[in-house]
Amino acid sequence: MSLKFDEATGCLTAALRQSLDLLDESAKKNTWEIRLRIGSPIMLFGSGGLLFVSGSGRLGKLPPGGGRLISRHDMEAVFSKLCDYSIHSHEDDIKNGFVSVEGGHRAGICGAAVINNGLIKGIRSISSINLRVARENPAAASEICGELFPNGLRSVIIAGAPSTGKTTILRDLARRLSSGFTGRAYKVALIDERGELAASRYGRSSFDVGFSDVFTGYPKGEAIISALRSMSPEMIICDEVSHTMEIDAIRQGFNSGVCFAVSVHASDIKDMLKRPAAKELLFSGAFENTVMLSPLGGPCRTEKIYRTDELLNEIRGGGNDFFDVCDVGAENDADSGGKSKTA
Known part of the structure; x- marks a missing residue:
């Protein structure tokens, strides 16, 4: 499962991956979502509930003091990478609020809707991304x-x-x-x-x-x-x-x-x-x-x-x-x- 976590974090920028690479194997295996929000630290959701990630790779139930916060530049870089640097080719997915990522992972997207004739045509000014880590469990069924x-x-x-x-x-x-x-x-x-x-x-x-x-x-x-x-x-x-x-x-x-x-x-x-x-x-x-x-x-x-x-x-x-x-x-x-x- 930690391999799937590492595969999912490959969608992020090197700067954001830095603290996630420091997590121990147990934390990676028990993480289901990697949550990014402008102005916030990286958050993980999994078997331990919602946890905050410090710059040193520590997990806590409260926001770390003085840790690195996600910038608008970070968010734009991650979004572009999720779309393989071709946002146009992912328009249908984006207007439905997600992007499918190689390996079966899925990135939920939150931002400002682009409306045309009452219909959502896209999303701009991305403010949050929820990267769901794909799981493969050979005993699931x-x-x-x-x-x-x-x-x-x-x-x-x-x-x-x-x-x-x-x-x-x-x-x-x-x-x-x-x-x-x-x-x-x-x-x-x-x-x-x-x-x-x-x-x-x-x-x-x-x-x-x-x-x-x-x-x-x-x-x-x-x-x-x-x-x-x-x-x-x-x-x-x-x-x-x-x-x-x-x-x-x-x-x-x-x-x-x-x-x-x-x-x-x-x-x-x-x-x-x-x-x-x-x-x-x-x-x-x-x-x-x-x-x-x-x-x-x-x-x-x-x-x-x-x-x-x-x-x-x-x-x-x-x-x-x-x-x-x-x-x-x-x-x-x-x-x-x-x-x-x-x-």
């Missing part, structure tokens, strides 16, 4: 595979808050299902709109996604339709489903006999049930289960696995006992030595 895929494919929603490991789990799920970890190999299409799942460069994936067919840079809805037409997949995996066109494409795939694994943002299961896109996915009839990830204990920890019929019952106002389902989270770790229980 092992528990989910054991629970949900022992006897074949099914469709599943992976739900969780930011930094709970949704992308990491989908990536490992693609690797496992396409490589025969569940007893046989399946034809998997991996939809990588923002270059985070496979991080392909010149046709080769930077991450291990097994024998998946990777669609890079396509809008998700169009990629799903293209995959159905061209690659005859048995499973399609895609990150952050949120638009009606994407859900319509999923319905089309489901009607063609294809299974899906997708992720959605939600802080908890009740939050998920309030989100229109998540409810559309549940009502589509395509998905049998929802995996809710825990915000506690680090990324890729399953809190509970829910059955879709019980979630739909809750949406329709059918009662509160739908929470009594398959619990494979922290409670199980205490009760059964880490072995999951099935309701």
Whole structure:
């Protein structure tokens, strides 16, 4: 993991990397985000919460006194480097608030919006950058595979808050299902709109996604339709489903006999049930289960696995006992030595 941290910091200027290079290996491995803000010291977010970095590489919960602050020149230099010194070629990403970086890292961008006819056309005067360090965990989906895929494919929603490991789990799920970890190999299409799942460069994936067919840079809805037409997949995996066109494409795939694994943002299961896109996915009839990830204990920890019929019952106002389902989270770790229980 520290290698991914060092790879991510390669996007920064030498001056900003200086203090980060002094961090110990444990700090690097447990960092999920590198946060830059004009007029502030470098901040890290990870298993220890939000921490400030001093010029000597020390971490603290309070801003260091007299440390180096990020200047406007620093921010402009980092932004230019993130865009490979060609901001124009990254315009579509920038107007959506992020830049995908080689290695699967992702830089969120904050600044002043450029508006034209009521639409965001770009961002100028960049004031903050949040560099999310890509993680590769070869065991991320092992528990989910054991629970949900022992006897074949099914469709599943992976739900969780930011930094709970949704992308990491989908990536490992693609690797496992396409490589025969569940007893046989399946034809998997991996939809990588923002270059985070496979991080392909010149046709080769930077991450291990097994024998998946990777669609890079396509809008998700169009990629799903293209995959159905061209690659005859048995499973399609895609990150952050949120638009009606994407859900319509999923319905089309489901009607063609294809299974899906997708992720959605939600802080908890009740939050998920309030989100229109998540409810559309549940009502589509395509998905049998929802995996809710825990915000506690680090990324890729399953809190509970829910059955879709019980979630739909809750949406329709059918009662509160739908929470009594398959619990494979922290409670199980205490009760059964880490072995999951099935309701």
